[in-house]
Amino acid sequence: MSKTRSSGQWRGWLYVAPALLFVAVFVVIPFGQLIVMSMTDRSLLGGGKFIGLMNYIRIWNDSGFWRALLFTVKYTIVLTPILMILGFALALLPADNTPLKRLTRTVVFLPVVIGLSSSSLLWFWLFDEQVGLLNKLLVDLRVIAQPIVWFASADLAFWAIVISITWKVVGFGMVLFIAAIQSIDREILEAAVIDGAGYWRRAFLIVVPLSRRIILLATLVSAIGSMLAFDQFYIMTSGGPRGQTFTAVYWIYQNSFVSFRLGYGAALSIVLTLIILAFSTLQIGLTARNEAT
Amino acid sequence: MTTAALAPEAAAVAARRRAMAPGTYGIVAISIAVIAIMAAPIVLSALASIKTAADASAIPPHYLPRTLSLENYAKVVGFQAGLATYVGNSALVAAMTIAACLALAAPAGYGLARFAMRGKEIAFLILLAPIMIPYQAILTPLYLDFARVGLVNTHIGLAIVHTLLQLPFSIFLMRASFETIPREIEEAAVIDGCSTWQRLTRVFLPLAVPGLVTVALFAFINSWNEFLAALIFMNRNTSFTVPILLVSVRAGKFGAVDWGALQASVIISIIPSLAVYLALQRYYISGLLSGAVK
Numbered sequence: 332m333s334k335t336r337s338s339g340q341w342r343g344w345l346y347v348a349p350a351l352l353f354v355a356v357f358v359v360i361p362f363g364q365l366i367v368m369s370m371t372d373r374s375l376l377g378g379g380k381f382i383g384l385m386n387y388i389r390i391w392n393d394s395g396f397w398r399a400l401l402f403t404v405k406y407t408i409v410l411t412p413i414l415m416i417l418g419f420a421l422a423l424l425p426a427d428n429t430p431l432k433r434l435t436r437t438v439v440f441l442p443v444v445i446g447l448s449s450s451s452l453l454w455f456w457l458f459d460e461q462v463g464l465l466n467k468l469l470v471d472l473r474v475i476a477q478p479i480v481w482f483a484s485a486d487l488a489f490w491a492i493v494i495s496i497t498w499k500v501v502g503f504g505m506v507l508f509i510a511a512i513q514s515i516d517r518e519i520l521e522a523a524v525i526d527g528a529g530y531w532r533r534a535f536l537i538v539v540p541l542s543r544r545i546i547l548l549a550t551l552v553s554a555i556g557s558m559l560a561f562d563q564f565y566i567m568t569s570g571g572p573r574g575q576t577f578t579a580v581y582w583i584y585q586n587s588f589v590s591f592r593l594g595y596g597a598a599l600s601i602v603l604t605l606i607i608l609a610f611s612t613l614q615i616g617l618t619a620r621n622e623a624t
Numbered sequence: 625m626t627t628a629a630l631a632p633e634a635a636a637v638a639a640r641r642r643a644m645a646p647g648t649y650g651i652v653a654i655s656i657a658v659i660a661i662m663a664a665p666i667v668l669s670a671l672a673s674i675k676t677a678a679d680a681s682a683i684p685p686h687y688l689p690r691t692l693s694l695e696n697y698a699k700v701v702g703f704q705a706g707l708a709t710y711v712g713n714s715a716l717v718a719a720m721t722i723a724a725c726l727a728l729a730a731p732a733g734y735g736l737a738r739f740a741m742r743g744k745e746i747a748f749l750i751l752l753a754p755i756m757i758p759y760q761a762i763l764t765p766l767y768l769d770f771a772r773v774g775l776v777n778t779h780i781g782l783a784i785v786h787t788l789l790q791l792p793f794s795i796f797l798m799r800a801s802f803e804t805i806p807r808e809i810e811e812a813a814v815i816d817g818c819s820t821w822q823r824l825t826r827v828f829l830p831l832a833v834p835g836l837v838t839v840a841l842f843a844f845i846n847s848w849n850e851f852l853a854a855l856i857f858m859n860r861n862t863s864f865t866v867p868i869l870l871v872s873v874r875a876g877k878f879g880a881v882d883w884g885a886l887q888a889s890v891i892i893s894i895i896p897s898l899a900v901y902l903a904l905q906r907y908y909i910s911g912l913l914s915g916a917v918k
Contacts, residue, residue, distance in 0.1 A: 347731070449867070506909055583761075
């Protein structure tokens with residue numbers, strides 16, 4: 332014991348050092364470079380003249396960025412509750428511990444592990460107006476008369492992506508909620524049953540309140556993911572029609588890697604980082620509290 | 625188990641439970657509907673991938689293949705630099721990511737879990753930097769740095785980005801695994817005269833195999849699937865990874881989408897992650913739960 336402790340002061344650091352060095356070189360230093368770059372007019376061709384906060388002032392007047400940010404916020408606000416509610420409903424789906432229940436859970440979770448690019452191309456195909464089977468199904472079921480051209484309208488494209496992402500990640504919330512429910516003291520639920528609380532009352536008055544920390548955590552993780560959305564929009568809408576479905580990350584990508592306005596893209600990245608920081612600080616706080624208990 | 629918790633088996637309450645809970649037949653029907661909805665996209669894509677190329681692009685489409693054909697797969701195998709190149713790129717990047725995550729996270733987790741360090745909280749905070757600073761934000765400076773030292777379009781360059789994505793989760797998980805190992809086992813090793821390094825390699829690592837497997841599993845799946853960094857850093861058509869291959873298959877040669885080849889490449893891209901997940905399901909779920917930090 333004493334030996335472990337006395338040698339610990341520097342030895343502990345020795346073991347942590349490689350990881351610290353890695354993070355310093357590949358995250359902390361690049362972030363420093365990003366801050367510097369955000370105050371220059373650097374482009375791919377060079378430049379790099381110091382222009383102070385000009386880029387940030389430009390952001391203020393960049394309607395394209397605000398539209399993209401607003402669109403991303405809308406996407407997050409619409410998608411997150413859908414994911415949480417459906418995930419919770421699937422976690423509550425009551426059945427005895429049968430093969431059917433296990434199969435349901437495995438199948439619901441499968442899309443979580445496949446790539447976002449794969450699932451986006453899969454749904455791009457399903458939604459297609461000519462060869463898409465979703466359109467065919469809806470026509471065959473007489474839900475619609477004509478195939479819908481989903482990606483020609485910003486609204487329909489938005490919902491097409493919400494549907495595809497719900498399919499893709501609903502299993503994530505479900506798994507967290509199953510664990511939350513399992514961790515609830517059975518005696519509390521048994522007492523509630525004896526007191527005459529029905530299934531839905533137990534679900535809403537006991538399970539939901541007792542799982543609120545995990546619900547909050549899952550909500551945050553989902554919201555951060557949505558705020559950083561890129562792949563599904565790049566693949567399914569390319570930001571269109573008429574640039575109406577650019578997300579914040581996509582707008583940064585366009586500026587930095589398509590128009591090569593590196594300085595400006597850096598300033599946009601800083602703004603996005605600050606927004607995400609608010610979410611992730613809360614997330615780390617919640618996780619740390621989890622560890623303490 | 626959820627049900628067990630929600631609806632205790634006690635005989636006295638069985639009748640009431642039946643009255644209160646939605647009917648069993650309803651549950652079975654809902655479950656089957658859920659399975660059908662969730663499985664349909666993958667099943668339909670798999671079926672489309674084995675249609676003939678003409679059938680796969682038929683307008684209007686058919687749900688089922690008319691004749692079975694491996695034509696689409698043959699096309700993907702021969703696409704541009706060849707499927708083997710792209711799968712090889714992805715596999716190599718994933719392997720490097722796994723190796724780097726294990727090599728960095730296991731010692732770091734050991735240091736954080738088993739040593740009294742002054743300023744440990746600061747170290748932990750720095751290690752969490754990749755969560756606080758989204759990698760999407762630092763891709764430009766990373767790209768310029770990598771271009772300067774020749775790491776663009778290299779496996780190692782992309783593996784570095786994938787490692788920094790996975791590192792906080794990996795360290796968190798390794799620290800948690802090492803913390804659960806009882807003091808007595810470590811003390812026995814100390815008495816036997818083991819150095820701290822020997823304690824790590826001979827005592828801690830063998831006992832933390834589930835944690836190591838989980839770290840490797842997440843590193844593999846997330847590296848295999850990662851899109852944005854691969855799109856930016858692997859921009860030569862011999863260095864594409866599988867997700868980038870998918871996008872270029874769709875772009876095709878002359879603008880018209882080759883739907884059959886696209887579905888074949890989608891299926892090829894999802895098989896490795898599905899197979900690894902199904903084989904190691906328990907590790908994946910436990911990792912997800914213990915590390916919802918990600």
